[in-house]
Amino acid sequence: MPKHTVQQSQLFGEALEDKRGADPVVPSRIPSTSPFHQPRALTESERERYRKMSQESRRARESALSGNGPAPIHEINIPRLDPLKLMPQVRRNGLRTLSLFSGGGGLDLGFDRAGFEHVASYEIMNDATATISAARPEWKVFGGEGGDVRNVDFRQWKGEVDIIHGGPPCQPFSNAGRQKGHLDERDMWPKFVEAVQAIKPIAFIGENVPALASAKFSNYVNTSIIEPLSKNYHITPVILEASDFGVPQVRRRVFFVGFRTKKAAARWSPPTPTHFWGERQLDSGTERCMGLREALGLADIGVDDLSPTIRSALTGPRHTTSILNSVAAQRRFEAMEIWPNGVAATREQARAFVAKNGHFRLSVPDVALIQGFPEDWPFQGATYMALGQIGNAVPPPLAYAVASSVSAAVAK
Ligand SMILES: C[S@@+](CC[C@H](N)C(=O)[O-])C[C@H]1O[C@@H](n2cnc3c(N)ncnc32)[C@H](O)[C@@H]1O
Secondary structure, three states: OOOEOHHHHHHOHHHHHOEEOOEEEEOOOOOEOOOOOOOOOEEHHHHHHHHHHHHHHHHHHHHHHOOOOOOOOOOOOOOOOOHHHHOOOOOOOOOEEEEEOOOOOHHHHHHHHOOOEEEEEEOOOHHHHHHHHHHOOOOOEEOHHHHOHHHOOHHHHOOOOOEEEEOOOOOOOOOOOOOOHHHOOOOOHHHHHHHHHHHOOOEEEEEEOHHHHOHHHHHHHHHHHHHHHHOOOEEEEEEEEHHHHOOOEOOEEEEEEEEOOHHHHHHOOOOOOOEEOOOOOOOOOOEEOOOHHHHHOOOOOOOOOOEOOOOOOOOOOOOOOOOOOOHHHHHHHHHOOEEEEEEEOOHHHHHHOOOOOOOEEEEHHHHHHHOOOOOOOOOOOOHHHHHHHHHHOOOHHHHHHHHHHHHHHHOO
16 A cells, blocks of 8 residues: 655645744654545644643553553443344345445445345555455455556446445545545545446445535536436435434435436335434334443443444544544533543453543444444454544445345346
8 A cells, every 4th residue: 555654745735834933834753544644734842742642641551551550440341232233134136236445344244234245345445455354255355556446447347246336535525624525636436436437337326424415515516426427327315314223323424326227216215214313203113223322331321322423533634543523522422421532442451541531431342333333343453543444434234224225226
């Protein structure tokens, strides 16, 4: 995989040229390992402050993990939610899928459980492809340069694939980013469109942050996605909420679902909720979605809620082991007595590294659960990398719901 160090700084050079009086902005000394990393324009004194904070927290963690920290307060949690029960394995439906921008495999897993046959995954980040390969060693997974969709001639898959799915990077559109849309080098929607045009599958599913469906990007969506594809496809955008499918998190995503035939498009309807949270039960056929504490198997403290939308540790201005997105999210976690920063690699380490305020520290498997991944999905790489793959993913039960709806519309 290419290193994104100096080049990345040059990419966002305009920010780095910014001067703040006598204290000029300086580039980070830490090399970026993700194509999404937008180094923050920080001055030397700001960098020094962050350096001190992170050194302090590293020392506290090391001391806790070697048994010299405050005594643990919480037991190791045994989750109550089993995401696999939200997506029971369906028999093969005879439809073959090509996965683009596969990340750690959220969409791939949902489609797999819904009965689709996996043909291949393309993903640029090596840790993410290592995750998919560890989970499904028999799958064909292209990673690094070979997984970079910019290098692929998709005509090789014509006739081999029935469905294309993928979530092109959302950073160009996300409210958390600079929202440069097509001006952002990471805008990969044109490659997704190109793949659909080259392969002409029966159907495609393109996923992204709901901001892409906002007025700000309506022109972009029309000219870059709808117009080029509507010559051959009937396309419907739909915004879905993960907790409607049992995922204990507030997470909305937009899906562009396109069918080549009018008949399949007419047969398709968006997935109907299987779960409800709070007062939202619309019909008696839906089950209650677990709150975050309940899903994690934590004691009842009289307060429970859905997790706020977790952030991807790769998309913020710095690589981090925090899943916090906003001040509102922080308040929500606080009310549930959950500590969303300094996520630990394992539950044992989370227990040993007591949070300053005594709240429950999360671990990578806990965050995976919040995103609807089963306990055994083997995220690879350092903690921030695993969190990045998790935070970038479509919750597999949500992917499963969409995949099942497509299967019902085009089943042979
Ligand atoms: C939003 S994430 C997709 C997550 C995935 N759909 C899931 O459910 O787990 C976007 C992914 O696109 C990948 N990506 C970015 N540029 C790429 C490129 N040029 N070729 C292949 N993958 C790329 C990123 O590494 C990232 O994992």
